[in-house]
Each structure stands twice: as structure tokens, then as C-alpha cells.
Amino acid sequence: MSGKLRVSLTSKLLKYARVDVPFCAEDFGLDHAFDLISYADPQSFYHVLDEPSSQFKLPQADTDDSAEENQLQMCRSVEVYADDGCGTTITALAAGQLQVQVVGRFCPVVNEPYMMGRIACVSLLSSLYTMGVSGQSVLMQLTISRKLTELQRDVFLPLMVRGFEDCCKEADVKISGQQVERSRWLSIGGVALGFYDTSKKFIVQEHAVPGDVLVLTKPLGTHEAVSAFGRLQEPKTRAKILRHISEQAVGEAYRQAIKSMGLLNRVNSFLMNIYNAHAATAIGEYGFMQHAEALARRQQENVSFCITNIPVIAGMQLISKRLVKGLSPEISGGLLICMPLEQALPFIDQFKEAVGYQPWIVGSVKSGRKTVYISKDARIISQFPDNCIIELDE
Amino acid sequence: MSGKLRVSLTSKLLKYARVDVPFCAEDFGLDHAFDLISYADPQSFYHVLDEPSSQFKLPQADTDDSAEENQLQMCRSVEVYADDGCGTTITALAAGQLQVQVVGRFCPVVNEPYMMGRIACVSLLSSLYTMGVSGQSVLMQLTISRKLTELQRDVFLPLMVRGFEDCCKEADVKISGQQVERSRWLSIGGVALGFYDTSKKFIVQEHAVPGDVLVLTKPLGTHEAVSAFGRLQEPKTRAKILRHISEQAVGEAYRQAIKSMGLLNRVNSFLMNIYNAHAATAIGEYGFMQHAEALARRQQENVSFCITNIPVIAGMQLISKRLVKGLSPEISGGLLICMPLEQALPFIDQFKEAVGYQPWIVGSVKSGRKTVYISKDARIISQFPDNCIIELDE
Numbered sequence: 001m002s003g004k005l006r007v008s009l010t011s012k013l014l015k016y017a018r019v020d021v022p023f024c025a026e027d028f029g030l031d032h033a034f035d036l037i038s039y040a041d042p043q044s045f046y047h048v049l050d051e052p053s054s055q056f057k058l059p060q061a062d063t064d065d066s067a068e069e070n071q072l073q074m075c076r077s078v079e080v081y082a083d084d085g086c087g088t089t090i091t092a093l094a095a096g097q098l099q100v101q102v103v104g105r106f107c108p109v110v111n112e113p114y115m116m117g118r119i120a121c122v123s124l125l126s127s128l129y130t131m132g133v134s135g136q137s138v139l140m141q142l143t144i145s146r147k148l149t150e151l152q153r154d155v156f157l158p159l160m161v162r163g164f165e166d167c168c169k170e171a172d173v174k175i176s177g178q179q180v181e182r183s184r185w186l187s188i189g190g191v192a193l194g195f196y197d198t199s200k201k202f203i204v205q206e207h208a209v210p211g212d213v214l215v216l217t218k219p220l221g222t223h224e225a226v227s228a229f230g231r232l233q234e235p236k237t238r239a240k241i242l243r244h245i246s247e248q249a250v251g252e253a254y255r256q257a258i259k260s261m262g263l264l265n266r267v268n269s270f271l272m273n274i275y276n277a278h279a280a281t282a283i284g285e286y287g288f289m290q291h292a293e294a295l296a297r298r299q300q301e302n303v304s305f306c307i308t309n310i311p312v313i314a315g316m317q318l319i320s321k322r323l324v325k326g327l328s329p330e331i332s333g334g335l336l337i338c339m340p341l342e343q344a345l346p347f348i349d350q351f352k353e354a355v356g357y358q359p360w361i362v363g364s365v366k367s368g369r370k371t372v373y374i375s376k377d378a379r380i381i382s383q384f385p386d387n388c389i390i391e392l393d394e
Numbered sequence: 395m396s397g398k399l400r401v402s403l404t405s406k407l408l409k410y411a412r413v414d415v416p417f418c419a420e421d422f423g424l425d426h427a428f429d430l431i432s433y434a435d436p437q438s439f440y441h442v443l444d445e446p447s448s449q450f451k452l453p454q455a456d457t458d459d460s461a462e463e464n465q466l467q468m469c470r471s472v473e474v475y476a477d478d479g480c481g482t483t484i485t486a487l488a489a490g491q492l493q494v495q496v497v498g499r500f501c502p503v504v505n506e507p508y509m510m511g512r513i514a515c516v517s518l519l520s521s522l523y524t525m526g527v528s529g530q531s532v533l534m535q536l537t538i539s540r541k542l543t544e545l546q547r548d549v550f551l552p553l554m555v556r557g558f559e560d561c562c563k564e565a566d567v568k569i570s571g572q573q574v575e576r577s578r579w580l581s582i583g584g585v586a587l588g589f590y591d592t593s594k595k596f597i598v599q600e601h602a603v604p605g606d607v608l609v610l611t612k613p614l615g616t617h618e619a620v621s622a623f624g625r626l627q628e629p630k631t632r633a634k635i636l637r638h639i640s641e642q643a644v645g646e647a648y649r650q651a652i653k654s655m656g657l658l659n660r661v662n663s664f665l666m667n668i669y670n671a672h673a674a675t676a677i678g679e680y681g682f683m684q685h686a687e688a689l690a691r692r693q694q695e696n697v698s699f700c701i702t703n704i705p706v707i708a709g710m711q712l713i714s715k716r717l718v719k720g721l722s723p724e725i726s727g728g729l730l731i732c733m734p735l736e737q738a739l740p741f742i743d744q745f746k747e748a749v750g751y752q753p754w755i756v757g758s759v760k761s762g763r764k765t766v767y768i769s770k771d772a773r774i775i776s777q778f779p780d781n782c783i784i785e786l787d788e
Contacts, residue, residue, distance in 0.1 A: 091570040093530045093589070101533065101570045136487045139495065139585055176485040176495045183577075191533055191585060195487070 009158050016114055017162045019262055022255075023112040028155045032233070036116060036156055039145040039186035040107035088127050098196040102127035105141055105189035109331050110226055110258065113156045117163025118262040120188045123332045125171055126282040129269035130335055132203035133194035135173040140164060141190040143183035160188050163262075171266050207278040208299045208338035212365035214307070215344055217268055217351065218260050218334025219360075219381075220288055221316035224323050225250070225257035226331065228316070241319060249315045256313050261332040267354045268335045274350075275343040283333030288326035292336055292372040304368025305338075311360040311381040324380055338365055403552050410508055411556045413656055416649075417506040422549045426627070430510060430550055433539040433580035434501035482521050492590040496521035499535055499583030503725050504620055504652065507550045511557025512656040514582045517726045519565055520676040523663035524729055526597035527588035529567040534558060535584040537577035554582050565660050601672040602693045602732035606759035608701070609738055611662055611745065612654050612728025613754075613775075614682055615710035618717050619644070619651035620725065622710070635713060643709045650707050655726040661748045662729045668744075669737040677727030682720035686730055686766045698762025699732075705754040705775040718774055732759055 009017060016023050025032055087103040104127070106120040125135045144157065168175055173192065228250050231237035241250065265282065272280060281295040288310075296305050310324055317324050339347065344361060352358045360381060403411060410417050419426055481497040498521070500514040519529045534555070542550065562569055567586065622644050625631035635644065659676065666674060675689040682704075690699050704718055711718050733741065738755060746752045754775060 087571050087573075089571045091531050091568045093568070097589075099531055099570060099587075101531075103533070103571055103573060137485050137493055137495075139497070174485045174487070176493060177481050177483045177497055179481075179497060193493075193587075195491075 009162060013155065013158055016112075016159055017166070018114065019118070019259065022258075023114065023159070025111070028151065030152065030155060034149075034152065035111040036108040036113055036186070037111055037230075039148060040109070041185035041187070088131075093195075096197065100128055100131060100133045100194040100196060102192045103190075105143070105187040107185060107187050109223075110261075111230075112258065113159035114163040115258055115262055117160040117165070117188055118167045119163075119332045120160075121164045121167035121171070122262060122264050123282075123284065124189055124192050125167075125173065126265045126284075126332070126335070128192055128194045129265045129272075130203075130280045130282050131194075131205065132269050132273045132277065132280075133196055134266070134269055135171055135192050135194050137174045137176040137193050138168055139176050139191040140178045141188070142178065142180045143185060143187045144180065145184060145186040146182050147184070148186065156186070164188060164190075167262070167264065171264050203272060203277055203280065205279045205281070205295070206298050206300050208295075208303050208365045209278065209301055210303055210365055210367045211340065212278055212303075212338045213341045213344045213361050214292075214305055214363040214365065215337045215339065215347065215359050216283070216288075216311060216334055216362045217265065217337070217359040218263070218283070219256075219311040219313050220283070220326065220328065220330060220333070221253070221313035221320070221323055222257040222261050222331045222333060223329045224316040224320045225253040225313050228319055229254035244318045245315050253313050253315050257331075260313070260334075263355070265335050267351060268337065271347050271350055271354075272335075272337060272339075275339060275347040277343075278338045278340075280335050280337040282335055283330045285329045285331070287322075287329050288333075288336070289372060292326070295336065295338075296370045296372050299370060302367060302369060303365045304370065305363055305372040306366050307363040307372065307374045308378050309360055309362045309381055310374070310378060311362065314382045317380050317382060326374065334359070336362070403556060407549065407552055410506075410553055411560070412508065413512070413653065416652075417508065417553070419505070422545065424546065424549060428543075428546065429505040430502040430507055430580070431505055431624075433542060434503070435579035435581070482525075487589075490591065494522055494525060494527045494588040494590060496586045497584075499537070499581040501579060501581050503617075504655075505624075506652065507553035508557040509652055509656055511554040511559070511582055512561045513557075513726045514554075515558045515561035515565070516656060516658050517676075517678065518583055518586050519561075519567065520659045520678075520726070520729070522586055522588045523659045523666075524597075524674045524676050525588075525599065526663050526667045526671065526674075527590055528660070528663055529565055529586050529588050531568045531570040531587050532562055533570050533585040534572045535582070536572065536574045537579060537581045538574065539578060539580040540576050541578070542580065550580070558582060558584075561656070561658065565658050597666060597671055597674065599673045599675070599689070600692050600694050602689075602697050602759045603672065603695055604697055604759055604761045605734065606672055606697075606732045607735045607738045607755050608686075608699055608757040608759065609731045609733065609741065609753050610677070610682075610705060610728055610756045611659065611731070611753040612657070612677070613650075613705040613707050614677070614720065614722065614724060614727070615647070615707035615714070615717055616651045616655050616725045616727060617723045618710040618714045619647040619707050622713055623648035638712045639709050647707050647709050651725075654707070654728075657749070659729050661745060662731065665741050665744055665748075666729075666731060666733075669733060669741040671737075672732045672734075674729050674731040676729055677724045679723045679725070681716075681723050682727075682730070683766060686720070689730065689732075690764045690766050693764060696761060696763060697759045698764065699757055699766040700760050701757040701766065701768045702772050703754055703756045703775050704768070704772060705756065708776045711774050711776060720768065728753070730756070 015021060025035065089101050091099045091101065093099050102124060104124045106123055108116050110116055110119065128135050144153065148156065165175060228241055231241050232247060232250055279295060279299065281291050283291050292305055296303065307326070310326065312323060320328055322328050348359055409415060419429065483495050485493045485495065487493050496518060498518045500517055502510050504510055504513065522529050538547065538551065559569060622635055625635050626641060626644055673689060673693065675685050677685050686699055690697065704720065706717060714722055716722050742753055
């Protein structure tokens with residue numbers, strides 16, 4: 001039922017165990033029709049969200065859950081809002097320590113096994129980072145699809161695991177073990193733990209006040225870029241994409257998305273503690289607006305978030321109308337952070353120094369009814385090179 | 395793929411959420427042919443071990459594992475011997491803390507859902523207790539068999555979960571969350587964590603010296619009792635059992651086994667720290683001898699274990715020849731502890747005071763070649779009432 005996976009990376013595999021080397025299925029004699037993402041559970045978020053009709057809603061926190069007598073309260077520990085598809089719990093241990101636990105498994109969303117391992121790890125740890133907690137240990141969890149061929153297993157799994165491991169190492173998180181199971185679908189993720197001394201400050205995610213600014217640390221459009229790149233390979237959908245944007249531009253957007261999704265949100269966690277963040281959330285599969293709305297709802301003060309800037313992966317605004325409304329799902333997105341303006345400026349400087357690019361001030365916190373709205377004169381920020389624009393679909 | 399289970403216990407179910415009330419399937423209109431254990435993975439330990447031909451061996455610790463270059467070392471943290479079917483790892487966290495993690499899932503071995511939840515919890519936590527570590531938090535993991543009917547789900551799951559929860563509460567372990575998955579088979583277990591300050595003593599399990607005594611904290615024969623009780627219900631096997639032992643005696647042995655399997659090994663952990671235990675292991679599915687042998691092999695000094703007493707659940711020695719050789723699998727067995735004689739005596743006294751019965755000195759540690767042998771004049775200890783013995787099968 002469960003076991004341990006010990007796999008070796010041949011030098012051929014090692015070549016692809018890097019962020020900057022796109023995976024090449026042909027190199028292993030693998031058929032494109034059975035790419036990594038074909039083993040994703042079709043019930044998983046990104047697939048569902050691909051259909052514009054579906055009303056996939058972020059569950060609201062039960063505020064007035066009148067616990068019936070004899071009802072099993074499954075998590076007897078303090079539970080916090082889990083707004084990123086990850087179950088997050090905080091448990092008071094003996095000796096004044098808080099254990100912050102996040103749980104998440106991720107089906108393949110890109111056809112690059114190494115990057116998929118990284119993306120899963122980044123997504124998982126983000127839930128810790130939104131609370132300003134650094135990860136300490138991860139129990140890796142893998143489900144291996146029974147439908148994988150032996151060749152696919154030998155190529156996909158070592159690379160996925162290595163991607164996950166490399167990312168843990170980068171995050172200074174120890175891997176405390178591994179659970180492997182056979183399943184219908186392929187997934188990778190796990191249980192990540194962080195610890196917090198109760199004597200220290202804890203980012204409780206509900207202290208935004210009017211005057212705060214909203215900082216977003218990764219551009220939107222990851223899912224749109226991955227999806228557009230996939231549709232380019234399909235003869236049926238290829239022409240439709242190319243009506244709006246060049247093949248080269250999609251390729252560039254895809255590589256930018258891959259890089260962004262594989263980037264840890266760790267530095268945020270560190271800087272948020274220094275620069276007095278009032279609240280934060282990770283942007284994930286529910287899309288920018290839903291995550292922002294969930295964050296607004298849980299604030300103690302009556303505040304609303306006014307969005308004035310929408311940073312997107314270059315070109316993606318040309319092919320997706322929902323993206324510029326903040327409605328596209330994101331894969332392993334950045335953090336949305338509420339903090340005082342005077343703290344945001346040094347935060348942005350230090351972030352840039354550590355990560356290499358500048359995060360965006362995307363809006364501000366105003367008095368309001370715990371809602372989020374996009375300002376009428378909001379700007380779309382995109383460093384898209386002009387010569388790649390072909391035509392706008394109005 | 396995963397989710398949270400929120401189930402309620404009706405008053406009818408609550409009646410069976412107790413150690414001392416045997417589960418009654420008829421009370422819920424459930425068919426005996428589809429008892430809880432029929433949803434156990436047939437590949438799981440107890441089933442395999444039921445066949446005397448199978449050579450199910452406890453894996454030996456890789457001592458000279460010449461790690462090939464580029465080989466994925468799945469657990470980069472320090473790994474300890476996992477001798478009870480649970481994966482145990484020790485991870486050095488920041489700030490001088492050690493995280494002890496045990497992972498285990500258990501398929502139904504008894505037809506009592508509440509007790510099965512308890513047994514899974516006891517088995518899981520035992521792995522922490524062998525190291526003298528107290529449990530702090532548990533992530534509960536459930537796999538729900540797709541073959542369960544709705545009625546079975548509504549009866550089995552709430553009781554199993556409640557049993558697990560009650561046991562956690564008793565052990566003062568917080569439940570930090572829950573992972574639920576659909577699967578072919580039913581199982582319950584999870585990931586348990588304990589923490590150890592590196593400045594404190596840690597029971598490293600390898601310091602037995604000649605002169606130590608061996609203490610066993612639960613009698614052997616749990617699996618034999620459960621199995622005999624099951625065979626009594628089958629017309630085919632019933633007669634064979636009754637040739638050796640009365641129905642009443644099997645029933646008593648079964649209730650004793652149930653009670654024993656549901657008993658936490660927690661007090662051991664506490665007392666082992668006080669009374670200077672040199673090494674310990676939990677007795678589980680590989681049976682007494684294999685677990686003892688694994689413990690002997692890992693000792694630093696050249697010692698052997700000489701077994702002079704074999705405490706068994708009353709009557710089980712009459713129906714199982716392998717039991718008295720220490721070869722029967724055990725379910726949620728006790729701890730086998732090496733400690734100085736002068737420490738064992740107060741240990742036994744305090745154990746009795748806390749738990750209600752006296753653990754057994756089952757042998758002694760001698761100079762030797764890291765083996766285990768049963769002394770020629772070893773005694774079988776059984777409080778079996780004479781009038782229940784029917785016939786010995788010689």
C-alpha cells in the first residue's frame with residue numbers, strides 16, 4: 001500500500017534536472033500523447049477551472065458552525081483559514097511551541113517532470129510562508145498512476161522527486177520521509193511543518209488597515225501561459241492562438257511562467273517578519289480575485305482592497321479576458337501582502353536584491369465592506385515586447 | 395483526491411465507541427460476510443503471515459549501503475531502524491531540536507471498528523515510545539474502500555475515527571489534521587511526531603549489555619486470539635478449534651487480546667527514561683522473535699538475548715505451535731526492553747501501578763553473537779484456567 005521509492009538518475013536524466021533546461025520527451029522515446037499532465041486527476045482544480053462554466057468557489061471559513069453534540073470535530077487543534085487548496089492547521093504543542101502544518105498534493109500541470117516536482121514543493125511551502133513561518137521538515141507524498149508505463153515511470157518519477165528535493169534543499173527544509181502509493185493518478189506533494197515560538201510575533205493574516213498597500217510578488221498568468229503553450233501543440237487550437245500572439249511570444253511566456261512557478265516564496269516570509277506585514281495570502285488555483293476576496297473577508301477592520309495594477313506574464317492579456325479580471329487560476333503564484341506603504345518600499349527593495357526582480361504594488365487598502373474591486377483606471381503591467389503583438393481580440 | 399471527513403456519531407453508534415462493548419454488526423443490519431476485515435488489503439502483513447509457507451522477513455538495516463553517485467537518497471535526514479512496519483525517521487530541525495516522525499497505516503485486523511481505530515493509534519505511537527519519545531501531534535490518514543456500502547461507511551468510519559481520536563486524547567497527542575482518500579482498501583493510521591531536545595538523553599536502542607534483563611510489557615498471542623475467534627464463526631474451521639479449546643476460552647482470549655491491543659505503550663516511554671533503558675523495540679507483525687533478533691543485531695556490544703519466559707494470552711499456546719516459538723505475528727504488541735535488573739524491578743512495580751498488571755521478565759542479555767535463542771527450559775506463562783483446557787495437540 002505504501003513504500004519507499006529509491007530511484008537513480010542516469011546522466012541523461014540529470015541533464016533535465018534543471019530549471020533552465022526544457023524537458024524533451026522525444027529524448028527518451030516517449031510519446032507526446034502520453035505526456036505528464038495526461039496522468040493528472042481530471043477532477044483536480046486546473047482541469048475543472050479550464051471550463052469557464054464551472055463555478056468552483058473557494059470555500060468560506062465556517063464562522064458560525066454550530067457544532068452539534070456528538071459531531072466529530074475532525075481537527076481538534078486550532079484551525080486557520082486554508083485558502084490555497086492546502087489544508088493548514090496550527091497545533092499548540094507542549095512547551096509553548098506552535099506547529100504549523102500544511103498538506104497538499106499536486107497533479108501534473110506542466111509536462112516537465114523536474115519542474116513539476118519543484119512547483120509542487122513551492123506551492124506546498126507557500127502556505128507556510130504566508131504566515132511568516134519558515135519550513136522545517138517535509139514528508140513527501142507521491143501517488144504513482146497505475147497507467148504509467150515502465151519507461152514513463154523511470155523518466156518521470158526520478159525527475160519529479162529530484163525537483164521536489166532540490167527545492168526543499170533550496171528552502172532549507174529537511175525531507176523527513178516519503179509515502180508512496182499506487183493510484184489512478186499521478187501526484188506529488190506532502191506534509192510540510194514549520195514551528196513557531198509562541199513568544200514571537202506571528203503573522204495572523206487579519207490586521208490590514210486603511211492606508212496599507214497591496215504587494216504582489218509574482219505576475220499573474222501562469223496557468224494561461226501553460227495552457228496556451230499546450231494548445232499550440234494541438235493542430236485544432238493552434239491557429240486560434242496564433243491569431244492573437246506569435247509562437248515565439250507564447251514560448252517566452254511559457255518559460256517565464258515555468259521560472260515563476262518554480263520560484264520559492266521563501267524570501268517573502270523572511271521579509272514580511274521584518275517589515276511588519278499585516279496580512280498575506282498565496283495566490284493559487286482559485287485565481288487572484290478569489291484569494292484576495294477571502295483575505296479581505298477575514299480582516300478584523302472593515303476594509304476593502306482596491307486593485308489598481310495587474311501585473312501579467314507578457315502577452316497573456318492578449319489571449320485571456322478573464323486574466324485581466326483576476327479570474328484565471330494561478331499555479332504556484334506569488335503572495336499578496338498587506339503592509340504599510342513606508343514598509344513596502346524597503347520590502348520591495350530587499351525583495352529585488354534577493355530575487356532579481358521588483359514585486360508590484362497592485363493596490364491599496366481602504367475603508368470598506370471587506371470586498372475587492374478593480375479600479376476603473378487599473379493598468380495592466382506587462383513587459384511584453386511590442387513586436388510580438390499581432391492583433392487584439394476586442 | 396483528498397478531503398476532510400466530518401461524520402457524526404448517533405447515540406446508537408456512541409454505544410459502541412467503548413473498549414468494553416463488543417461491536418455488534420447485526421445491530422446495524424450489517425451482513426457478517428462483509429465484516430470490517432474483509433476490506434483489508436490482502437497484501438497486508440497479517441494476511442501474508444497467515445500462510446505458514448511465506449517467508450516474510452523483517453528488512454535488515456542497510457549498514458554498508460555504498461551510495462552510488464547520483465542515486466536519490468530518499469530520506470536525507472538521519473534514519474533510524476524501522477522495525478515495526480512503521481517508517482521512522484529522525485530529523486534535525488533548526489535550534490537543536492530533533493523531530494521523530496513515524497508513519498504507518500493499518501488495515502482492519504479485527505471486526506470492531508472502534509477498537510480498530512484505537513489499535514491503529516496504539517501501533518503508530520508505539521514506534522515513538524520505543525525511543526522514549528512522547529507523541530505530540532498526529533496527522534490522521536484514512537483510506538476508504540470504494541467497495542464499502544453507504545451503510546457500512548456510516549457505521550465503520552465514525553467508530554474507527556472516534557477510536558483513533560479517543561486514543562490520541564488519552565496519549566495527550568493533538569490531531570493536526572486528516573487526509574482522506576478513496577482506495578481499494580480500508581485503512582487508518584497517520585503520521586505521528588515527537589520532539590526531542592538534543593541536550594536531553596535519547597534512547598538510542600543499541601546499548602544493551604550482558605547482565606541486562608529483557609522485559610516484555612504485553613503477552614504474546616494477539617493475532618492467534620483474533621484469528622481463532624474468527625475461525626470459530628466459520629463452520630469449516632470451528633470444529634478444529636473446538637478440538638483443543640472451549641468456545642468460552644477463545645472468547646475470553648479474544649477479549650483479552652482486544653484489550654491488550656488497545657492499550658497504549660505510553661507509560662513505557664515515560665518509565666524507560668526514568669529507569670535507564672538500554673534498548674527497546676515494539677513487537678508487531680513480524681512476531682516476537684524477528685523483532686527481538688533485529689534488536690539484538692543492532693546492539694553495539696556483542697550480546698545475545700536468552701529467552702526464558704514466554705507470556706501468552708491464556709489458551710493460545712494450545713492452538714498454535716508457532717506462538718510458543720515466538721513466531722506468531724502480533725498486533726499492536728508490547729515493548730521488549732533491555733535494562734539493568736536493578737532498574738527493571740522498580741520499572742515493573744511502577745508499570746503495574748499505572749497499568750494494572752505486571753509486565754514480564756522474559757529473559758536476559760548475555761555475551762554472544764547478536765542472536766536470540768529460546769532457552770531449553772523456557773516456561774510458557776499463561777493464566778489460563780485449568781478447566782478450560784480440553785486436549786493438547788501433540
